[in-house]
Amino acid sequence: MNSALSIAQQQQLRRMLENGLALTSRPYQVFAEQINSTEQAVIEHVQGLEEQGFFRRFGIVVKHRALGINANVMLVMDIEDERVHQVGEALGEAPGVNLCYRRPRRPDWPYNLFCMVHGRDRQAVEAHVIELLQQHNLQQRPHHLLFSTRAFKQRGGRYNQTGTI
Amino acid sequence: MDDLCLRMLDRFQHDLPICAAPYQAMADELGCTEDDILQRLTLLNQRKALSRVGPVFEHSRAGASTLVALAVPEARIEEVAAQINAFDEVNHNYLREHNWNLWFVLTGPSREHLDQTLEKIEQLTGLTPLDLPMLTAYQIDLGFALGKNSQVPT
Numbered sequence: 001m002n003s004a005l006s007i008a009q010q011q012q013l014r015r016m017l018e019n020g021l022a023l024t025s026r027p028y029q030v031f032a033e034q035i036n037s038t039e040q041a042v043i044e045h046v047q048g049l050e051e052q053g054f055f056r057r058f059g060i061v062v063k064h065r066a067l068g069i070n071a072n073v074m075l076v077m078d079i080e081d082e083r084v085h086q087v088g089e090a091l092g093e094a095p096g097v098n099l100c101y102r103r104p105r106r107p108d109w110p111y112n113l114f115c116m117v118h119g120r121d122r123q124a125v126e127a128h129v130i131e132l133l134q135q136h137n138l139q140q141r142p143h144h145l146l147f148s149t150r151a152f153k154q155r156g157g158r159y160n161q162t163g164t165i
Numbered sequence: 166m167d168d169l170c171l172r173m174l175d176r177f178q179h180d181l182p183i184c185a186a187p188y189q190a191m192a193d194e195l196g197c198t199e200d201d202i203l204q205r206l207t208l209l210n211q212r213k214a215l216s217r218v219g220p221v222f223e224h225s226r227a228g229a230s231t232l233v234a235l236a237v238p239e240a241r242i243e244e245v246a247a248q249i250n251a252f253d254e255v256n257h258n259y260l261r262e263h264n265w266n267l268w269f270v271l272t273g274p275s276r277e278h279l280d281q282t283l284e285k286i287e288q289l290t291g292l293t294p295l296d297l298p299m300l301t302a303y304q305i306d307l308g309f310a311l312g313k314n315s316q317v318p319t
Contacts (some may be wrong), residue, residue: 017227020217023206025199027218039185046220047183055220060174060206060305067166074261074268085301092303102301104231109265109295114232146261146268152217152246153269158310160298 003048006040013042022059063154064118071122075129077143084113090136091115096128110142122147135141169197179219183249229279230272235263235290242267245290252280262315265295 003010012035021027027044029039050058064072079087084102090098091113099116117132119125126145133139172195182190188206189199209215222228237245242260249255249269258269273279283294 008190011232017219018222021187022217023188023203023210025188025203025217027187028185032304043183044183049220050183052226054223056225057179058177058183058220059177060218061216061221062174062178063214063216079297085303088303097304098280100303100304101232101299103297106297108233108294114297119243144263146263148259148261150260150269151258152255152260154248 003045005035005037005045007034009037010045013045017046030149031149040057053163065151066152068120069118070120071076071125072118072148073125073129074146074148075115075117075132075143076146077113077115077138077141078105078110079141080137087136087138088113091132094132097132127134167205169195169201170209172206173202174303182307187218228274229276229298230270231279231284231296233269233271233286233297234263234265234295235264235286235292236295237267237290237292245292248289249286252282254279 005013008143013031016031024030025148026039026040031037032039032042032148035042049055049083088102091097096117096119097115098106098118102112103114115132117125117129119128128131129145133143152154154157170264171190176195177191181187184190186199188202191202192199195202206215206218235245245260246260246267247269249258252271254271254273255269256272258267259265262269270281271282273282283296286292286294
């Protein structure tokens with residue numbers, strides 16, 4: 001992409017962005033000092049990444065468990081291929097659904113649609129999922145609720161082992 | 166957590182302006198001072214409730230990613246979870262209630278890199294991973310609703 005920053009500066013900035021902005025008035029100035037560039041060049045580069053769709057979202061990233069959102073379930077469903085897009089889009093817009101993805105079935109894995117639902121506790125999440133399935137007339141489709149019982153690791157992805165953007 | 170903190174979280178888990186003084190921009194929109202914002206973010210950080218302020222990268226543009234599951238025998242959970250955690254490519258490693266019980270996301274610069282990582286995981290653990298790359302995303306990720314208009318089931 002067209003940027004005032006060298007490839008090395010872009011990679012360094014990328015790693016710093018993965019760790020987040022400093023909690024000071026001018027966080028891009030902090031980045032600029034780290035990579036020997038200017039605040040303006042850094043901001044323009046980050047805006048460029050945003051415009052090109054490199055970010056899913058940009059803002060505060062919370063650790064939901066620390067905020068009392070203690071239950072999370074991965075709802076997996078086997079939905080007919082002909083209507084999986086329609087169902088996916090409907091569930092993706094449903095309240096309380098944080099993520100909704102289509103993934104491949106495998107010989108020992110029969111489900112192709114995945115939703116993440118978070119909530120304060122397990123009972124509330126379970127009730128919400130049952131309601132969702134009813135509303136979308138999906139109770140009869142094969143499905144399974146995979147509650148998480150422990151988080152071993154929770155952080156953003158690191159893409160930049162060798163690659164660049 | 167006070168009302169301003171909840172409003173801040175509900176409004177700015179997405180669409181934070183990319184500008185020289187982003188915390189001032191937040192303050193302007195929420196009708197408070199930049200210090201009010203920085204104080205609350207610092208407090209969230211001290212309480213280990215803040216991961217960061219910044220981008221959540223789009224996997225499909227920013228590199229490759231896949232969801233992986235392992236069927237780990239009960240007695241080996243701790244050992245295998247630690248082995249998996251040690252990979253820099255791994256994030257969001259969870260134990261879930263299913264025969265496929267260890268679920269994690271792999272991210273890397275390319276699909277080839279992920280294939281190599283999956284091979285290493287199989288060699289290291291002796292377990293065959295279930296590899297489930299995303300085919301379609303149906304939802305725009307807006308973070309977690311926490312405030313009055315929360316859609317999080319309580």
